[in-house]
Amino acid sequence: MTHGDGFPYRAPWWLPGGNPQTLWAALVARRHFGPAPRWRRSRWSTPDGDFVDVDESLHASDSQAPLLVLFHGLEGSSASQYAVAFADFAAAHGLAYAVPHFRGCSGELNHAPRAYHSGDFAEIDWILRRFATENPDRPLLAVGVSLGGNALMRWAGEMGQEAQQRVRAIASVCSPLDLAAGGCAIGRGFNRLVYTRMFMRSMVPKALQKLEQHPGLFDREALLAARDLYEFDNLFTAPLHGFRDTADYWARASAKPVLQRIRVPALALNARNDPFVPAASLPGPQDTSASVVLWQPPQGGHVGFPVSQGPFGLPGHVRAMPEAVGNWLLAHL
Structure with missing residues (x-):
């Protein structure tokens, strides 16, 4: 189904248009209500002799609480505004939270003659398998932002039924699925x-x-x-x-051609005024399986969705999107 009312986002009146909503959220808006996340970094050796750096948030969570894994966007990291905002959501809801970095995005160049790309579903699969193995008591939820969301949706399409053995639900946020x-x-x-x-x-x-x-x-x-x-x-x-x-x-x-093969609960959130992702290219219900829910609010920009706060609304915050997406994922446990 396609609708914007799953996340009835309304942009502040003083931020008209996709570019202001994108840039304000990335550069100015508040990212967390609680304390800033603190990270513990682990280095995972990959099957091809390279490495991936994984940042896990140090906030407290029950040993059987769900684990939320976030795949970042192009040139993103655990310091990206959306990664910090999702860490804040995870802490507030008692979830474990981890941000695996695509190769070369953790501040250190990777070893192999390769980097990362938008359709890197084999890397997504390896990372999720390892999280599942290391956290047998925790249900896994995954969200991908922009490039990371396309790769995650691509993985779910490629895996079909098998994806349910790894994760309970997934979400992509502002991903260029085409x-x-x-x-x-x-x-x-x-x-x-x-x-x-x-x-x-x-x-x-x-x-x-x-x-x-x-x-x-x-x-x-x-x-x-x-x-x-x-x-x-x-x-x-x-x-x-x-x-x-x-x-x-x-x-x-591109993930769009495989959305009909997804068999795990999946949410695709795209603002229709995203400067990077033309509204005409967004999937409709005819492009997806029954497992995929499409949220396409008219406003939000690219991973923006800033919300007014306080008497004058400045600088606002970006916690509304992680709250909406995170709660949708939690509803599928």
Whole structure:
């Protein structure tokens, strides 16, 4: 079913439009009501001889309380505003909480001649299997934000019935489930000037470090000349992860084509004014199985959903989205 009333979000009057809602939430709005999360980091060795860093929140939880696992977005981490806000939700509700970092996103370059990508469902599967093995008494819930949500939904579609052996329910938040539509949107106009530059400022230096680690991996001069994510993915992300080019990567890594194969309770939340994810590209009921619920409120931006607070509403907070998504997940235990 498709509706916005599962999360009847209303943007503050002083934040009209997707870009202000996105930027205010990321840069200014309050992230937590309780104390800031404190983390314990573990390093997991991957089957291919690399590593993944996992941050677990140190707040108290019962030994049999559910574990909420969050998969972050492009160039995100446990410090991202949404990761902190979900940590606050988990602490308030007595849940255990963990943020596994995609390779290269924990502050230290990974070892292998690969990084991470939007359709990395094999990595999601390995991570969730390990969480399940290490926490046999805890029911598992998973949420993925933006890129992490596409990868999580892709995993659920690929796994079908088997996903129920790992998790009780999953959610994606502001995920570009049609990667080509999202990739085109972020490469145009204001998005290109602001968001593309922000991502490239982080991704290009890491790619160059990767080239120092593994000489000959890609063409250095061509990468330095890349001006958008399409060109970056063509030179780096696609070939390093087994795709022919950007078009092949965006087509084969998108979760939208496999939403009909999902058999575990799954929520897809997308604001219809998300600057990265065109409303026309969002899935409708005809694109999903009966296990998938679609929340598509008209406002919210990209992982924004800021809410007014106090007499003047400034700076507001971003806890409403984790509350709505988290409570939906808890309802499926």
